[in-house]
Every structure is written in C-alpha cells, then in structure tokens.
Amino acid sequence: MIDLHLALKTVHILGAAVLFGTGLGIAFFMWMAHRTRDAALIAQTASTVVIADAIFTATAVVVQPLSGAALIHVIGYSWHEPWIVVSLLLYVFTGLCWLPVVWIQLRLRDLAADAARRDAALPADYDRLFAIWFWLGWPAFLAMIAIFAVMIAKPQLW
Numbered sequence: 001m002i003d004l005h006l007a008l009k010t011v012h013i014l015g016a017a018v019l020f021g022t023g024l025g026i027a028f029f030m031w032m033a034h035r036t037r038d039a040a041l042i043a044q045t046a047s048t049v050v051i052a053d054a055i056f057t058a059t060a061v062v063v064q065p066l067s068g069a070a071l072i073h074v075i076g077y078s079w080h081e082p083w084i085v086v087s088l089l090l091y092v093f094t095g096l097c098w099l100p101v102v103w104i105q106l107r108l109r110d111l112a113a114d115a116a117r118r119d120a121a122l123p124a125d126y127d128r129l130f131a132i133w134f135w136l137g138w139p140a141f142l143a144m145i146a147i148f149a150v151m152i153a154k155p156q157l158w
Contacts, residue, residue, distance in 0.1 A: 005074050012067040018060040020144050022052060027137050030105075034130055039115035039122055046109035053102060061095065082157035087150045090143045097140035104133040 026049045033045035068087075071077075077084060111126040 015060045015063040022056040039112045043112035083154040090147045094140045094143045097136045
C-alpha cells in the first residue's frame with residue numbers, strides 16, 4: 001500500500017523542483033539568446049520558452065498548492081503556522097512576478113519574430129520589455145529560495 005503522506009510529499013517536492021528548475025532553465029536560455037541579438041534565434045528560443053512555461057510551470061503552479069493543502073490536511077498542520085503563512089505569501093508574490101513575465105515572453109517572441117521577418121534590428125520595445133522580464137525574475141527567484149528555506153526550517157516567526 002502506498003503511504004499517502006510520502007506520496008504527497010514526493011509530488012510536492014517534485015513540483016517545487018519543476019518550478020525552480022524550469023524557471024532557471026527558461027531564464028538561462030532567454031538570457032543566452034538575448035545576448036546574441038539575433039532576432040530569429042530569440043524568436044525561436046522565446047517560442048520554446050512559452051511552450052515550456054505552459055507545460056511545466058503552469059502545471060507545477062497548480063500542483064503545488066493542491067499537494068501542499070493535502071499535506072497540511074494529512075499531517076494535521078494548522079493553516080496559521082507561521083512558516084505556512086510565509087511560504088504561501090511568498091508563493092503568491094512569486095506568481096505576481098510570473099504572470100506579467102508570461103505576457104512579456106509572448107511579446108518578446110512576437111517582436112523578435114517580426115524583426116526577423118523584416119530582417120531588422122530588434123525594436124526598442126523589445127529591449128524595454130526584456131529589461132522588465134529580467135528584473136521581475138530576480139525577486140521571483142529569491143522568493144523561491146526563501147520558500148525552500150522556510151519549508152525546510154519551519155521557523156516559528158511569531
């Protein structure tokens with residue numbers, strides 16, 4: 001028989017790994033493509049990134065709170081545990097950074113594809129949006145690290 005607690009914990013940890021790993025991978029490949037200033041390469045990379053976000057990140061975004069809620073129930077934790085409250089707040093914060101990033105990735109893809117079709121340089125809008133994309137990634141990345149720390153240490157914050 002499968003131990004429900006162990007199964008939920010495994011799903012939760014794998015979901016966190018997918019969120020963190022996909023985020024890092026996407027950031028790396030977008031950054032490397034951006035550095036080339038090759039509109040066709042950027043458009044292709046951004047297209048792949050959008051697909052990866054839709055398949056991996058979006059799925060994990062749904063799995064995480066569901067598996068977390070199930071773990072809280074199965075283990076018998078209170079929703080008012082400080083480390084749970086903080087991890088949920090950080091999760092929401094990360095999501096608020098991620099949602100505009102998804103839209104920006106679509107725009108970056110389209111702007112780069114248009115520049116490639118016209119054999120033109122990337123437009124100023126591309127650079128402005130890439131800067132926003134880049135700077136939204138840092139607080140989300142740091143918040144994810146903080147979530148890991150809080151969930152591992154389970155500190156009594158209040």
